[in-house]
Amino acid sequence: MRKLGIGLIGTGFMGKAHAMAWKAAASFSGDVQPVLVSVADINGDAAQRAQQQFGFQRWTNRWQDLIDDPEIDVISITSPNRFHAEQSLAAIAAGKHVHCEKPLAPDSATAERMYRAAEQAGVITQVGFNYVKNPLLKLAKKMIADGDLGEINGFRGIHAEDFLANPAVPWSWRLDPSGGAGAVADLGSHILGMARFLLGPIEELVADLETVIKTRPESPGAATKKAVEVDDIARLTVKFARGCSGHVEANWVASGHKMQLGFEITGSKGSLIFNQERFNELQYFRFSEDESKNGFMTLVAGPEHYPYGLFCPAPGHQLGFNDLKTIEMLELIQAIADGNAAGPDFKEAFEIQKIVDAAVTSSRERSWIKI
Amino acid sequence: MRKLGIGLIGTGFMGKAHAMAWKAAASFSGDVQPVLVSVADINGDAAQRAQQQFGFQRWTNRWQDLIDDPEIDVISITSPNRFHAEQSLAAIAAGKHVHCEKPLAPDSATAERMYRAAEQAGVITQVGFNYVKNPLLKLAKKMIADGDLGEINGFRGIHAEDFLANPAVPWSWRLDPSGGAGAVADLGSHILGMARFLLGPIEELVADLETVIKTRPESPGAATKKAVEVDDIARLTVKFARGCSGHVEANWVASGHKMQLGFEITGSKGSLIFNQERFNELQYFRFSEDESKNGFMTLVAGPEHYPYGLFCPAPGHQLGFNDLKTIEMLELIQAIADGNAAGPDFKEAFEIQKIVDAAVTSSRERSWIKI
Amino acid sequence: MRKLGIGLIGTGFMGKAHAMAWKAAASFSGDVQPVLVSVADINGDAAQRAQQQFGFQRWTNRWQDLIDDPEIDVISITSPNRFHAEQSLAAIAAGKHVHCEKPLAPDSATAERMYRAAEQAGVITQVGFNYVKNPLLKLAKKMIADGDLGEINGFRGIHAEDFLANPAVPWSWRLDPSGGAGAVADLGSHILGMARFLLGPIEELVADLETVIKTRPESPGAATKKAVEVDDIARLTVKFARGCSGHVEANWVASGHKMQLGFEITGSKGSLIFNQERFNELQYFRFSEDESKNGFMTLVAGPEHYPYGLFCPAPGHQLGFNDLKTIEMLELIQAIADGNAAGPDFKEAFEIQKIVDAAVTSSRERSWIKI
Amino acid sequence: MRKLGIGLIGTGFMGKAHAMAWKAAASFSGDVQPVLVSVADINGDAAQRAQQQFGFQRWTNRWQDLIDDPEIDVISITSPNRFHAEQSLAAIAAGKHVHCEKPLAPDSATAERMYRAAEQAGVITQVGFNYVKNPLLKLAKKMIADGDLGEINGFRGIHAEDFLANPAVPWSWRLDPSGGAGAVADLGSHILGMARFLLGPIEELVADLETVIKTRPESPGAATKKAVEVDDIARLTVKFARGCSGHVEANWVASGHKMQLGFEITGSKGSLIFNQERFNELQYFRFSEDESKNGFMTLVAGPEHYPYGLFCPAPGHQLGFNDLKTIEMLELIQAIADGNAAGPDFKEAFEIQKIVDAAVTSSRERSWIKI
Known part of the structure; x- marks a missing residue:
């Protein structure tokens, strides 16, 4: 069984939705099992509560910790929209796969920079247009x-x-x-x-x-x-x-x-x-x-x-x-x-x-x- | 009780619909009673059948007969679209009220000519946009x-x-x-x-x-x-x-x-x-x-x-x-x-x-x- | 073309509905044409108004007049329920066809008497269960x-x-x-x-x-x-x-x-x-x-x-x-x-x-x- | 934070549904946190797969092991219907709370025995009539x-x-x-x-x-x-x-x-x-x-x-x-x-x-x- 380390940024409503979705997906994902490694929120208390409630192994109030965490393979981004580009690009640079909530970016120029970075890094990306699922x-x-x-x-x-x-x-x-x-x-x-x-x-x-x-x-x-x-x-x-x-x-x-x-x-x-x-x-x-x-x-x-x-x-x-x-x-x-x-x-x-x-x-x- | 003489042009589907509607309206119209005077169709046999079936007093294969008929107050037009303008204008010229199926005219210039003629003649007009009823x-x-x-x-x-x-x-x-x-x-x-x-x-x-x-x-x-x-x-x-x-x-x-x-x-x-x-x-x-x-x-x-x-x-x-x-x-x-x-x-x-x-x-x- | 004389009892809502239905049916009934002969209402004024409004040839305040009228072939009954049996039986006895609004009778014994009378007289009957139409x-x-x-x-x-x-x-x-x-x-x-x-x-x-x-x-x-x-x-x-x-x-x-x-x-x-x-x-x-x-x-x-x-x-x-x-x-x-x-x-x-x-x-x- | 140990019997469709529901409920349940302790299935392979996939700590092919497990507080029963009574009664006897899928029993006499046992034991019970939730x-x-x-x-x-x-x-x-x-x-x-x-x-x-x-x-x-x-x-x-x-x-x-x-x-x-x-x-x-x-x-x-x-x-x-x-x-x-x-x-x-x-x-x- 292969483990896939998940790092979650944000503990608001979509943060909870991501955590629950990763746990539920585990029941269907066979040999590749997601593991909730760490959750980040600028508000440390919120991060700690989320760690307990959602079942993460650790928490942090610095999202950069997730980027640096070698046990994390996927960054799940639910922060306010204005952070999406910066966090995604950092994750990509670290060779991590990224799931980012929409909107990816405020304009197509930024979005283009992001997708090209992911293509070059060879990581898998996904944007939360969940309705088509x-x-x-x-x-x-x-x-x-x-x-x-x-x-x-x-x-x-x-x-x-x-x-x-x-x-x-x-x-x-x-x-x-x-x-x-x-x-x-x-x-x-x-x-x-x-x-x-x-x-x-x-x-x-x-x-x-x-x-x-x-x-x-x-x-x-x-x-x-x-x-x-x-x-x-x-x-x-x-x-x-x-x-x-x-x-x-x-x-x-x-x-x-x-x-x-x-x-x-x-x-x-x-x-x-x-x-x-x-x-x-x-x-x-x-x-x-x-x-x-x-x-x-x-x-x-x-x-x-x-x-x-x-x-x-x-x-x-x-x-x-x-x-x-x-x-x-x-x-x-x-x-x-x-x-x-x-x-x-x-x-x-x-x-x-x-x-x-x-x-x-x-x-x-x-x-x-x-x- | 005031009688309102109706002349119908056309005996196809909308012709039948008009005839039935005039008869049904009579049940609600109180002191002003529509009377089915005459029906016209270029096909005389169709006109004759319609006269019997719908209960008109007479029939003709010339729509102009309706225009000339002094017992007719309203011309009900259900002929092919290309005749709408000519027939409406003739009816208006004869001082008759007109109900004309849509389209009134192929373009707005013709439609304008028709509505101005009606305004000048002081007749009541209506176009068959029945859904708003x-x-x-x-x-x-x-x-x-x-x-x-x-x-x-x-x-x-x-x-x-x-x-x-x-x-x-x-x-x-x-x-x-x-x-x-x-x-x-x-x-x-x-x-x-x-x-x-x-x-x-x-x-x-x-x-x-x-x-x-x-x-x-x-x-x-x-x-x-x-x-x-x-x-x-x-x-x-x-x-x-x-x-x-x-x-x-x-x-x-x-x-x-x-x-x-x-x-x-x-x-x-x-x-x-x-x-x-x-x-x-x-x-x-x-x-x-x-x-x-x-x-x-x-x-x-x-x-x-x-x-x-x-x-x-x-x-x-x-x-x-x-x-x-x-x-x-x-x-x-x-x-x-x-x-x-x-x-x-x-x-x-x-x-x-x-x-x-x-x-x-x-x-x-x-x-x-x-x- | 064969004429079918219609006599209507009752001028309330269903009376109007019957009159309108007979007139509308004429547009589809081909060689057999219903003719609105006479309308009866115990209230003579109502009968007279209905005669004008619905287009009957005559009116009466005695429903028995319709039964006796040789020009009437069909009795259309929309009177209060308690009269349905008496009026239907009288019509049948006079050899007339009957359309009677429901309920035909307050109990099945009366209904049985009525349908047997119609069978013996050889007249056509119909009861107003219109939804199945x-x-x-x-x-x-x-x-x-x-x-x-x-x-x-x-x-x-x-x-x-x-x-x-x-x-x-x-x-x-x-x-x-x-x-x-x-x-x-x-x-x-x-x-x-x-x-x-x-x-x-x-x-x-x-x-x-x-x-x-x-x-x-x-x-x-x-x-x-x-x-x-x-x-x-x-x-x-x-x-x-x-x-x-x-x-x-x-x-x-x-x-x-x-x-x-x-x-x-x-x-x-x-x-x-x-x-x-x-x-x-x-x-x-x-x-x-x-x-x-x-x-x-x-x-x-x-x-x-x-x-x-x-x-x-x-x-x-x-x-x-x-x-x-x-x-x-x-x-x-x-x-x-x-x-x-x-x-x-x-x-x-x-x-x-x-x-x-x-x-x-x-x-x-x-x-x-x-x- | 209080832990609530969960033991699941059955790994079929409802077994999976229970496991997922317990995990999802954890995100909302605040200070009382369910923990997936052990899963039982008469088919040991199925039990083992379920343990991995659903995230239980251990597995067994004997449901009685769950009854005997001191870390388990709640027995979640999704076995074939004919086992519901026996397993529920055993769990109750061991002082455990029980969630049992419907039907609780094949007849009301058995059901009565079960609810009385639970009342006497003072345990909380629930039957899977989930639609009313x-x-x-x-x-x-x-x-x-x-x-x-x-x-x-x-x-x-x-x-x-x-x-x-x-x-x-x-x-x-x-x-x-x-x-x-x-x-x-x-x-x-x-x-x-x-x-x-x-x-x-x-x-x-x-x-x-x-x-x-x-x-x-x-x-x-x-x-x-x-x-x-x-x-x-x-x-x-x-x-x-x-x-x-x-x-x-x-x-x-x-x-x-x-x-x-x-x-x-x-x-x-x-x-x-x-x-x-x-x-x-x-x-x-x-x-x-x-x-x-x-x-x-x-x-x-x-x-x-x-x-x-x-x-x-x-x-x-x-x-x-x-x-x-x-x-x-x-x-x-x-x-x-x-x-x-x-x-x-x-x-x-x-x-x-x-x-x-x-x-x-x-x-x-x-x-x-x-x-």
Whole structure:
């Protein structure tokens, strides 16, 4: 049995999610077993609590300790976004594999530097676009590749939530323009990544980015307001290299929508509809000979959709969000064992970031942009 | 009791629908009673059959006879699209009210000429955008006006069907560019009209029109192909005069979708979701104080949503497509009685056509267009 | 062209529905054309208004006039329930065909007398169980007969509404025990009729009838209360002659449900799910070879489901409640023309009433009952 | 920090689920930390593999070793059903807490013996009815208790799956009558437990149990058939001690249904609808003053529904089946720490088993049975 030492940076919500995912992945990963070596948090108390609670062997308040730790093979990064580049690059330089939460970087130039560094170092990288780990999205991708939908003729994608819909929600780091764009980066990257996962590269777009709520309280309940400079809603029209086009929307002021990350893909023979709000279901239409018995079919995730069967022995039991995270870690373990890419890797994150950057440019210049 | 003489042009499917709607509207229209005077079809046999079946007093194979008939007050036009302008203008010239099926005209210049003629003649006009006659859309409009959604911040609209998804479907009059644009005119006009009905004028857009299936059999099963010049899919990004923006799609190759005419409207306090495929339902979200009991509510059409109660005494019974047509005719009768506009009238059809024309221009010039 | 004279008793909501349905049916009924001869209402003013509004040739305040009218071939009965038997029998005695709203009679003995009288007189009868006229239910029946579901192994049926859920709703004629049972008769008859339509005779049952709200205001807002003696909820376990069993519920205090008239039918090869709340849809499951692409399919009513195509030329447009009523009348016209039964006829209403009576007995005796 | 030693019996699917749940629960359980001490499987190789994969300290092929192990505080039982009683009683006798998968016992007499033994020994017990651990079911229970639905007037419950729908599925241990009843025990216990969780005791019932597929292949593909003696479908009519009644169905031949574990609960003021197939949603209806804006609301699980927030920081992310298992273990840990019952405990399993037994008797005797 081969041991894979894990070092975790950050003990907030995603830190906990990573720790749990690494432990759960161990139950499926066979001969390569992840071992929780050390956890780092600038707040030493938090690091110590996390060490106990999540079962790490040691803790530290200096993330650099993990980089220097010879027992650690993989750095799992859940720190605030502004540290992602520095920490990733340090880990790569030390020859460690990296799983980094999104966004990888505030812009595509930085992302490019990061993926090239990883390529040169020959380490495996992964970025936390966990939604595409859904067994039903693997099925969707296979169905498209197999021609179940015929020739693809259209895409509609959206990632809408409502956590910033209320104008009383105060200014926060998500709205800091130094971190990059707004909804188009934070949410748009998910649906753009999903679009690429299913349909391949996007090569041209026109976009309209909008700041719906122009000022927000500086802090909760504060009377003083701070201007918002990033987009609340981004609307893209995109052209895929394969020849079809589509609409894509990213929106964090979409009242009532908690996780409307979804798409409709249509083709000459059939269609797929997906919504993360019911991510154990996939709607599938295919023209049949008998028109009187035709319609959208609701496919329910089950053991025949790998790797659902690792988690539940029967259909209808349902995977949860944290299971997607576990699949991510499991695939990273396997990639390290095999030397293959686990995906979405740093290069993929760079490709997604280029689309985000193009959307910002297109909106500013009010014109179509080639990517 | 006042009689309102009806003359119907066309005996195809919409001709039958009009005849049935006029008869049904009589049950609700009180003191002003429509009377089926005469029906015209260039095919005399069809006209005669329609006269008997639908209960008209007489028939003719010359539509001009209806124009000249002094007992006829309203001309109901269901002829092929290319006759709409000529017949409408003749009816207006004769001082008759006109209900004309959409499209009113192949371009906005013609539509403008028609609505100005009607205005000068002082006749009541109506164009068959029947979907907005839905009691739940009247409710939606009222809710938006009442501020139930707070400040509107976004719109997503679509009208997608799949009747041309199969490349084997032959070329037909819908694909004839002399009749105007493709999906953006045929289907887009419905969702654009709905957008205007709910949110008011659109003043700017960028659009991408696409011919997905480049050639089709000249006739059913024919080996020879004919080029398709009109759009199968149109994707618009639109800006409303009220300040919000949105995506709009028109699509007649959307496999699996039979009548996906719908929208999502979001605001600072709440949202609405509608889909014509379940048009007796309206999804309504509004932020509540108690976050643990919050979510989209499915409103079901019932007697409290006028004029549903004319048709059914209890909720859940459901209106059908033909009932929407009946409401149209009923409102036209009432408009004639009151001297008010029934809407959507020729002017409104002109406004919608301008957006369609702008979409065509924007797509050709690949740029934003002011309307 | 053969004329069929119609005489209508009652001008309330169902009276209007009948009149509209007869007029609409004329558009589809070809050579046999219904003619609205006379309308009767004990309230002469109402009768006169109805004559004008619905387009009858004459009116009367004596329903017996219709029976005596030689120009009338069919009596359409929408009077209060307690008159159904007397009026039907008089019409039958006069050799007229009868469409009578449900319930046909307060008990099966009366219903038996009525259907035997009709049989002897050789007239066509029909009872207003209009929900089974749904094109998708015709499809469901055909699918079951064709073996699409394999061997049927179970049924769950329900008809639940909420119009009596509020204890403040006053006592009314529906709660009068002299009119027969409560929810089991009023609503249960629909789902039991649907069960028989799809799966054939029921031969045994055990039932539990419950009066949930024991007293109600004597009149709206009244302080004095009146005891309720009929059932608000009836729960049946039934055994079909074909060998399978099922649960059936009738319930008019089911808060939130406006028209939950539905069923699930399962078989060895597949299943169907239906709900009147979305009656233009039918859910169909069938085991497929490829388990990864299996699930319930939503069939949407369209022209391939006769007689939907009479009403709408394309799928997804949707029939409404009144269209079901029109199909009823159309089939009655055709039955009179052909000499065949239109169904559900008086005999069928008798069979349904026997089940209702057995449910009452079973609940009282707390035991299984053979029918 | 207090350590809680865990001993696991069984390494099949539920064994893995238990191990993962114990590890995940550790992340939330604060000062009381579960430790995976030892795993037992009669197959030593399986035990050894499980020890490595799941992270136990040791393994054994004798479950009695766990009973004798002083470092083990809790026995987690996932062995075949026929061992549940013996192993539980041994653990209790050794003063250990027990989590046992359902069914606790083949009949209520055995279950009674087990719960009394636990009571006397003063150990905490829990039975794997994990579906009630759903945060939205905790909400449902609270809403009912708070009177959000008014006075409860009806229940419809079902647990239907289709894993035995195909007659070619061979005979197996689930069909062995020595293990107790069929669907009513295996699936019925879940929905009956859910009914009790939400509405309290059931005191009377009439039931009909049916063996749909009378013989099955002795083994996969075998020509020889073996008779099936247990029920495939059970249909109950139940009366709750609180005064309302309901239908309950258990069914493992319900083609197309993978996990239809659901209910509808109606009351004088509102209703709830739940289906495990979409267990992150709860449908809630409540009569409102404004009838034009009333309908079922879809509540989506979020952090405001404890303990969802332990798993995901935002609504719409969704829990999965294994998370319910984790909540179970977490609550058992907390119960052991507090000395309180975690529920559903052995006594509750006994109460559920009594209903199952009564259903069997009622069906055999064809009569109502008091519990």
